[in-house]
Amino acid sequence: MKFNIAIIPGDGIGPEVTAQAKKALKAIAEVYDHTFVYKEGLMGACAIDETGNPLPDETLNLCKKSDAILFGAIGDPKYDNDPTAKIRPEQGLLRLRKELGLFCNVRPVKAYDQLIERSPLKKDRIKDTDITIFRELTGGIYFGTKELSEDGQTAFDGCSYTVEEIERIAHLAFKSAQSRQKKLTLVDKANVLETSRLWRKTVTALSSQYPDVALDFLFVDNAAMQLILNPKQFDVILTENLFGDIISDEASVIGGSIGLLASASVGNENALFEPIHGSYPQAKGKNTANPLASILSAAMLLQHLGLHTEAAIIEKAVQKSLELGITTEDINSDQPFSTNKVGDFIEDYIFNQEDNNINFQNLHMGRSTII
Ligand code: IPM
Ligand code: MG
Numbered sequence: 001m002k003f004n005i006a007i008i009p010g011d012g013i014g015p016e017v018t019a020q021a022k023k024a025l026k027a028i029a030e031v032y033d034h035t036f037v038y039k040e041g042l043m044g045a046c047a048i049d050e051t052g053n054p055l056p057d058e059t060l061n062l063c064k065k066s067d068a069i070l071f072g073a074i075g076d077p078k079y080d081n082d083p084t085a086k087i088r089p090e091q092g093l094l095r096l097r098k099e100l101g102l103f104c105n106v107r108p109v110k111a112y113d114q115l116i117e118r119s120p121l122k123k124d125r126i127k128d129t130d131i132t133i134f135r136e137l138t139g140g141i142y143f144g145t146k147e148l149s150e151d152g153q154t155a156f157d158g159c160s161y162t163v164e165e166i167e168r169i170a171h172l173a174f175k176s177a178q179s180r181q182k183k184l185t186l187v188d189k190a191n192v193l194e195t196s197r198l199w200r201k202t203v204t205a206l207s208s209q210y211p212d213v214a215l216d217f218l219f220v221d222n223a224a225m226q227l228i229l230n231p232k233q234f235d236v237i238l239t240e241n242l243f244g245d246i247i248s249d250e251a252s253v254i255g256g257s258i259g260l261l262a263s264a265s266v267g268n269e270n271a272l273f274e275p276i277h278g279s280y281p282q283a284k285g286k287n288t289a290n291p292l293a294s295i296l297s298a299a300m301l302l303q304h305l306g307l308h309t310e311a312a313i314i315e316k317a318v319q320k321s322l323e324l325g326i327t328t329e330d331i332n333s334d335q336p337f338s339t340n341k342v343g344d345f346i347e348d349y350i351f352n353q354e355d356n357n358i359n360f361q362n363l364h365m366g367r368s369t370i371i
Contacts, residue, residue: 002035003305006066008059011044011089012279013289014072020291020343021070021298024317027350028302028310039066043096044089045076054092060099068301069272072294073279098138101267104169105135107248107276108262114322115256115331121228126254129231132180133251134173135244137265139165140195142241161195161240166202173238174210183214183235187223187243199240220247227251248276257330259290262297264304271304273297287338290328292318295346317349
């Protein structure tokens, strides 16, 4: 099959990790006889540097015309430390989400057996954790009215939600729960916020359409604690934009590294796939960043295109890299592999799936098997 894939490497480690995901996609195309047409666009700090605009029209149009978008990361410390900056890299991503209507952000969180020892959390508590977080992505406080009083003494960020905005993502979260453990937890702050009360009311009303799904509710402060105390209690979590941003970073600790968390941002017309880690500027250009989240985002992209076998192969390749310890320094401090080498391994695995040679690691990492 033929698909147009927009690639937006972005800032920091974005280009390095996205290059590995692209390598995996190229291998998939070759093995499974697909044609993926890649076109690259600028977004973020690199786009500001080159065009003055964090989301140039060219990039927006490219994304609109694509079947799927693979995105790296956004952000640069030179903007983070300047609260007066009027133009910021993140505005590019936020505008892209809004313009494309990518209202549903899906963030899967799994405790990988191979990494369980590395998690700072107790392993019996996190073993077998498998959560999917549905984060609303184009509403709430992120997109509300923002004001700063003339004297600079008062700032305002408005938060609003409509029933329609809540319903469209809630349907997707309920459907996901139906295909999983049939449990949906709405995370909100309904004891304080009016918007949260609307979420509760709307989601409760919808639940009659999904009688096989058990719905429960947690206040976000409690949810933050429960995620660490007993993450296995969760199946699908549904929440608004800001709470989802915060708890998904928190949940990444369960997986052993934020370098493993992929995400999909889906709308009615377009879909974007990105690792949830940021631009990690300290590692930029060092060839040390973990590419697995980007590679797993490519797997989610394939899922979205209906290429399920292909997506599963990438997931298997990632499992194998964890098993063999062909991983970067964040999860393999003893014998770390470079970003590129991990990407090479995934690519090789896709080309050599039948190869269960015991020397797999040596053969495919270009090491001698003769000692
Ligand atoms: C994320 C990021 C973004 C967000 C930033 C880069 C604007 O943290 O995708 O989680 O807050 O949504
Ligand atoms: Mg975030």
